[in-house]
Amino acid sequence: MSKPLTDHEKRKQISVRGIAGLGDVAEIKKSFNRHLHFTLVKDRNVATPRDYYFALAHTVRDHLVGRWIRTQQYYYEKDPKLGLDLEELEEIEEDAGLGNGGLGRLAACFLDSMASLGLAAYGYGIRYEFGIFNQKITNGWQVEEADDWLRYGNPWEKARPEYMLPVHFYGRVEQTHEGPKWVDTQVVLAMPYDTPVPGYKNNTVNTMRLWSAKAPNDFNLQEFNVGDYIQAVLDRNLAENISRVLYPNDNFFEGKELRLKQEYFVVAATLQDIIRRFKSSKFGCRDPVRTSFEAFSEKVAIQLNDTHPALAIPELMRILVDIERLDWEKAWEITTKTCAYTNHTVLPEALERWPIYMFEKLLPRHLQIIYEINQRHLDRVAALYPGDSDRLCRMSLIEEGNPKRINMAHLCVVGSHAVNGVARIHSDIVKTTVFKDFCDIEPEKFQNKTNGITPRRWLLLCNPGLADIIAEKIGEEFLTDLFQLRKLLDFVDDSVFIRDVANVKQENKLKFAAYLESEYKVNINPESIFDIQVKRIHEYKRQLLNCLHVITLYNRIKKEPNKKFVPRTVMIGGKAAPGYHMAKMIIKLFTSVGEVVNHDPVVGDRLKVIFLENYRVSLAEKVIPAADLSEQISTAGTEASGTGNMKFMLNGALTIGTMDGANVEMAEEAGEENLFIFGMRVEDVEAMDKKGYNAREYYERLPELKQVIDQISAGYFSPKEPELFKDMVNMLMNHDRFKVFADYEAYIRCQEKVNELYRNPKEWTKKVIRNIAASGKFSSDRTIAEYAREIWGVEPSDVKIPPPNEPRE
Numbered sequence: 001m002s003k004p005l006t007d008h009e010k011r012k013q014i015s016v017r018g019i020a021g022l023g024d025v026a027e028i029k030k031s032f033n034r035h036l037h038f039t040l041v042k043d044r045n046v047a048t049p050r051d052y053y054f055a056l057a058h059t060v061r062d063h064l065v066g067r068w069i070r071t072q073q074y075y076y077e078k079d080p081k082l083g084l085d086l087e088e089l090e091e092i093e094e095d096a097g098l099g100n101g102g103l104g105r106l107a108a109c110f111l112d113s114m115a116s117l118g119l120a121a122y123g124y125g126i127r128y129e130f131g132i133f134n135q136k137i138t139n140g141w142q143v144e145e146a147d148d149w150l151r152y153g154n155p156w157e158k159a160r161p162e163y164m165l166p167v168h169f170y171g172r173v174e175q176t177h178e179g180p181k182w183v184d185t186q187v188v189l190a191m192p193y194d195t196p197v198p199g200y201k202n203n204t205v206n207t208m209r210l211w212s213a214k215a216p217n218d219f220n221l222q223e224f225n226v227g228d229y230i231q232a233v234l235d236r237n238l239a240e241n242i243s244r245v246l247y248p249n250d251n252f253f254e255g256k257e258l259r260l261k262q263e264y265f266v267v268a269a270t271l272q273d274i275i276r277r278f279k280s281s282k283f284g285c286r287d288p289v290r291t292s293f294e295a296f297s298e299k300v301a302i303q304l305n306d307t308h309p310a311l312a313i314p315e316l317m318r319i320l321v322d323i324e325r326l327d328w329e330k331a332w333e334i335t336t337k338t339c340a341y342t343n344h345t346v347l348p349e350a351l352e353r354w355p356i357y358m359f360e361k362l363l364p365r366h367l368q369i370i371y372e373i374n375q376r377h378l379d380r381v382a383a384l385y386p387g388d389s390d391r392l393c394r395m396s397l398i399e400e401g402n403p404k405r406i407n408m409a410h411l412c413v414v415g416s417h418a419v420n421g422v423a424r425i426h427s428d429i430v431k432t433t434v435f436k437d438f439c440d441i442e443p444e445k446f447q448n449k450t451n452g453i454t455p456r457r458w459l460l461l462c463n464p465g466l467a468d469i470i471a472e473k474i475g476e477e478f479l480t481d482l483f484q485l486r487k488l489l490d491f492v493d494d495s496v497f498i499r500d501v502a503n504v505k506q507e508n509k510l511k512f513a514a515y516l517e518s519e520y521k522v523n524i525n526p527e528s529i530f531d532i533q534v535k536r537i538h539e540y541k542r543q544l545l546n547c548l549h550v551i552t553l554y555n556r557i558k559k560e561p562n563k564k565f566v567p568r569t570v571m572i573g574g575k576a577a578p579g580y581h582m583a584k585m586i587i588k589l590f591t592s593v594g595e596v597v598n599h600d601p602v603v604g605d606r607l608k609v610i611f612l613e614n615y616r617v618s619l620a621e622k623v624i625p626a627a628d629l630s631e632q633i634s635t636a637g638t639e640a641s642g643t644g645n646m647k648f649m650l651n652g653a654l655t656i657g658t659m660d661g662a663n664v665e666m667a668e669e670a671g672e673e674n675l676f677i678f679g680m681r682v683e684d685v686e687a688m689d690k691k692g693y694n695a696r697e698y699y700e701r702l703p704e705l706k707q708v709i710d711q712i713s714a715g716y717f718s719p720k721e722p723e724l725f726k727d728m729v730n731m732l733m734n735h736d737r738f739k740v741f742a743d744y745e746a747y748i749r750c751q752e753k754v755n756e757l758y759r760n761p762k763e764w765t766k767k768v769i770r771n772i773a774a775s776g777k778f779s780s781d782r783t784i785a786e787y788a789r790e791i792w793g794v795e796p797s798d799v800k801i802p803p804p805n806e807p808r809e
Contacts, residue, residue, distance in 0.1 A: 031059045050152060052084055053092040057155035064196045066804030068205035074801050094149040095616045097131035098210070100250040101536045102451075102643050103344055105617065106422075106780075107305055109643070112454040113784040115199035115206040116480065118797035124270040126262060127157075127193050127210035130245040135575050135614040140591035144248075144578050157193040157210075163276075164214070165190045167268040169261065173365050180322060182365040188239045189214040190269035200456050200480060203801040211269045213242035249577045250536040251350040257358055264363060267311045271319060274300055293324060297337035301792035304341045304416070307352045307408040313339055313415035314369040322365070328372070340791045341412035341419050342449070344640050346426070346434050347540065352408040353399060359406065370406060374398055377414050384441060395437045413438045413445075418791045420447040423641035423662040425682065449787055450665055451641040452780035455482050458647045462621035465504040466652060470772075473497060482779035489773045492766055501772075502765045505628070505652055512626035516610070522598075525605040528567035529758050532623060532653070533631035534615050537576040537583040540638040544732070545740050546572060546631055547590055549751055551708045551717075553607055554597050565606045566755040573612030573619070585728050587611065592717040592724075620644075625651045629754060632657035633747065635738040637682040646778040652768045654757075656750055658743070662778070670774035674767050678750035679743035688742065695733050698741035705744050709733075 035055035036047060047055075098104060107123060114121035133144040171185035190211040197206040215236035221229070242265050247254060278299055279290045302312055313335060320331035345351075359367040374397040385391050397414065399405045413419050413435055421427030427448035431439045439446050460467045460479055470478060473491055478484040491497040506526070513526045533546050550570050557565055572590050576583030594609035612623065630648030632639075632655055639661035649655060649666055656676040657663040667675050680688070699706050713729045715722025732740060757764050776782075788794045 028059065031062055032056065035059055049088055050092050053089040054153075054155050056084070056086075056089055057093075061155060061196070064198055064205050067198070067203045067801070068196045068207070070203070070801055070804050071205045072207070093618075094152075094154075095131075095618050096149060096154075097147055097616060098125060098128055098246060100132060100246070100248065102641070103250075103306060106451055106643055109452065109454040109457070109780040110784055111197045111206065111208060112200075112456060113452070113780040115197045115204050116202065116454075116456070117781060117784055117788070118199065118202060118204055118799055118801075119206075119784070119788060119794060121206055123197070123206075123208040124266060124273075125208070125210050126243050126246075126266050127212040128243055128246045129212075132246055132248055132575065132616075133578070137587070137591060137611060137613050140588050140595065142576055142584050142587050157195050160192045160194055160209075163192050163273065165192075165269050165272045166216075167265050169264070169362055171364065173368060179325075180365060180368065182318075182322070186239075187216050187219075188242060188265065189216055190265065192269075192273070201800075202798075203803050209270075209273070211243065211266055213240050213244075213265060215239035248575070249579075251345055251347055251538060251540075252577060252580070253350055253352050254579075255352075255354060255358070257362065260354060260358060260362060263308055264311050264315075264366075267309050267315050270309075271312060271315050274302070275319065293320065293326060293330075293334055296334050298793075300338055301794070302339050303787065303791070304339060304412055306342065306344045307412055310341075310352070310408040310412050310415075311363075311366065313411055314366040314373070317369050317373070318365055321369075332373075332376075336415055336417050339412075339416045341416040343409065343412075343419065343421055343426075343430055343434075346429055346640065347638065353405040354408065355403040355405055356398070357403055370397060370411065373411070373414060381441070391437060409434070410438075417445065418447055419445050420449045420791070421640065422449060422451045423665060424448050424450060425637075425659075425664045426640040426661060429637060429682070447790060449783055449791075450662060450777070451643050451646070452778050452783035453643050453646045453650070454780050455479055455650065457621075458624070459650055463504075463508065463625040463651050465507055466501075466625065466772075469497070469500045469504060478776075480781065481776075482781065483776035485773050485776045487773075488769055492769050492773075498762060498765045498769070501652060501769060502761060505626075505765075505768075508625040509628075512622055515622060520610075520613070522608070522610060523605075524569045524608050524610070525567050528569045528605070528608070529628045529754065530626055531568050531570045531629040531631065532573075532627040532648075533571070533633070534573040534612065534620065534623060535642075535644055537574045537580075537586055539582055539586075539736075540634055540738050542633050542635060542738055542740055542743075543572055543574070543586050543590065544728075545633055545743060545747055546570070547586070547593060548705070548708050548740070548744060549747060550590075550593055550597070550607070550609055551711065552704050552748055553751075554593075554600075554603065555704065555707060555711075557603050557606055558600075561602050566758050567606045569608045569610065571610045571612050571623070573615035573623070575615065582728070582731065585725070589712070589717065589725060589728065596717050620647070624648055624653070627651065627653035628758070629653060630655045630657075632660070632663050633679075633743075634658060634660045635743075636660045636680050636685050638738065646775065649771050649778065650775045652772055654754075654764070654767055654771065656747075656754060665777065666771075666774075669777050670771050674770045674774070676750050676754055678746040680739070685739065688739065693736070693739050693742060695736055695739075695741045698744060699733065702741075702745055704748070705741060 032055055035058040036051060099107070111121070111123045129150060131147045131149050134147050136143045136145055166187045167190050168182065168185035168187055171182055174181045174183050191214050192209045192211055195208045195210070197208050198204070199206070219239055220232040220235045241258065242261050247256070247259050278296060304310060304312060316335045316338065317331055320326045320334060321328060326334070356367065378392050378396060381392055381395055393400070395410065397407055397410045399407055419435065421430040427446070431446050435446070456479060470485070470488065474484055474487040509526045509530055513524050516522050516524060533543060535541055537543055553568065576587055590609070591611050594611060597603055597607055597609045612619065624647050627648055630645060630653040632642060632645045636658050637660065642661040642663070645655060645657065645662055645666060654676065655663065655666065656678070658679045659667070659677060659681045663675070667677055699709060709729060709732065711717065712725045715724065718724040757767070785796050788796050
């Protein structure tokens with residue numbers, strides 16, 4: 001009998017099959033060799049793995065280009081025989097870390113789904129020269145390094161200088177007989193870079209267009225310049241700094257002028273691009289043809305991914321009123337019908353509130369437009385609620401105070417025809433708290449669109465072993481219709497399938513253990529529970545609660561060293577915003593606990609504590625398939641949705657979590673008995689807020705909790721700096737917004753149930769199968785189909801565009 005293929009061999013075979021599927025194998029080899037030849041510099045004859053990577057990427061890109069052009073037309077009128085290690089080449093590819101966490105990754109899943117559903121969609125953003133920082137852990141502390149991801153170039157992008165556009169800043173508003181004019185502005189050019197976004201097996205290739213800032217040639221060289229030419233050229237950097245670096249805050253607003261410039265830059269360039277395309281009658285034509293905007297909102301839908309592109313609303317108004325000369329009412333109707341807004345957080349510190357003085361200086365015309373929008377909005381509210389000045393104050397786009405600020409979320413709600421949250425519980429909270437006053441007036445505007453993930457990346461690509469055994473049972477259609485996974489319920493009691501699922505998980509765990517050993521020189525027990533919490537470090541996500549559980553487990557082992565414990569490897573990974581002191585302290589606590597636990601001979605391999613350095617998409621693709629237990633433990637009412645929770649569920653991990661975000665719907669789909677649900681519900685948190693949360697009460701009532709806190713406080717985990725965690729303990733005891741102690745007891749009890757079930761591998765795997773079978777709802781295909789039908793007014797299509805080598809119909 002032939003030996004079963006290893007995961008690595010399967011991966012290699014899938015990739016080779018995929019490349020062969022591009023067409024004639026001989027042609028592919030020819031293309032690869034040609035690219036390799038041009039990749040090598042003149043004085044170098046030996047190809048490096050990076051040369052192979054670029055040659056391979058360019059070969060694939062060539063293949064996509066024909067389909068890319070066909071898609072746009074369709075919508076808008078060393079010798080490789082020696083065997084390349086494709087996995088090694090994949091490792092060379094840099095992550096495009098152009099977002100902070102869930103928000104950017106969600107957009108990437110959405111692009112995949114829009115292309116796979118045949119929607120004519122564009123993703124717009126900024127081509128940051130430096131993405132989210134690389135995280136190094138030094139002496140247990142996070143240290144940031146610049147992410148120079150473009151150092152070797154990016155083979156997937158194509159610069160499009162022919163579509164470069166001007167973006168204006170500063171200046172003043174002049175009142176003319178034709179209306180207001182924004183004059184004396186500084187101009188920065190927006191250079192587009194296009195990346196192909198292929199749909200799954202449908203020949204559709206959509207576009208992601210990212211803008212890079214370029215100084216115009218006459219930048220700072222006006223006639224008033226006193227001839228310091230060198231300085232003027234050096235000052236070009238000031239303009240080009242706009243797309244230099246991603247602000248690394250997740251769920252936190254930092255009101256810096258450069259950030260506001262970035263937000264306007266992407267919006268202004270994108271709207272010009274959209275309008276150019278709307279005006280052009282057919283594909284590839286840059287001469288405007290269409291002049292009436294009557295049909296604009298029927299042809300164009302703009303989805304605002306959080307408030308960061310909120311300036312699209314006043315910018316579209318400025319274009320329609322000042323440039324296209326439409327009257328206000330008509331322009332406003334077009335704008336509101338075109339724009340829709342997705343809210344991603346209810347945390348007050350995350351809401352964007354820009355100071356008016358900054359707008360006055362940077363975007364004076366937009367400030368006037370926002371004032372006008374606000375006046376008309378408040379007139380309407382006043383007519384509905386005469387004499388209710390408190391309500392006017394609450395609903396205004398302008399917040400009084402010193403300084404006065406513009407509430408960008410209010411601008412989005414007023415300027416959009418649809419507003420949605422990203423999980424049912426979150427959308428309910430949006431309607432009953434943050435936007436309650438707005439919902440009272442226009443309840444039909446508010447919707448829910450529960451987030452999803454693409455099964456192409458988050459199952460087929462990252463876990464080919466699991467995808468294989470699923471396909472053997474139910475065929476391959478689940479990759480484009482994830483609800484088909486329900487068919488796996490027929491095999492919950494099938495002992496062969498149970499064994500196969502368990503084997504795939506064990507293979508993935510062994511592979512990840514080998515990776516950790518080679519990268520971090522840590523040895524872990526592959527028989528242990530792989531207990532994993534990977535996400536941005538934030539107090540509301542409660543990595544601290546996880547820490548307290550780890551220390552409790554450690555204390556139990558120390559107390560009864562001869563007792564049989566279920567072995568565990570607890571891994572936490574995630575970046576802390578560089579200025580977020582408490583988040584950095586949480587990393588330091590966890591690494592300090594690891595130092596003690598991992599070197600205690602009494603503990604042995606029963607408990608290991610590992611911080612996963614530099615968590616990013618490429619690491620997620622390795623760790624998620626290897627997880628047994630997924631930690632989703634935010635305080636109820638704080639995590640809008642989460643998407644990591646869905647990835648773990650799809651990849652055969654069980655969830656320990658609170659009734660927060662999409663966990664609620666996961667429990668509903670799989671049955672609450674198939675997740676480890678614990679802790680306060682939203683109602684309990686609200687009741688506690690009314691009554692007052694007293695951490696000391698729990699500290700005094702729960703001896704194990706008291707022991708843990710006393711150890712942290714006394715320097716047990718920081719013997720050289722006994723005071724190191726004093727501030728953290730003070731926060732937990734006296735001003736913990738996220739009520740860690742209130743859920744401690746329920747969490748510890750729930751973790752005991754995890755251990756109990758893990759002792760029975762067959763029952764554990766049955767729960768895993770039930771979870772995988774119930775994860776169909778969490779495909780981003782379902783999410784995007786809902787956006788398309790219920791917000792954008794378009795129908796997904798299963799039309800397969802003919803490939804470029806076939807004639808067009």
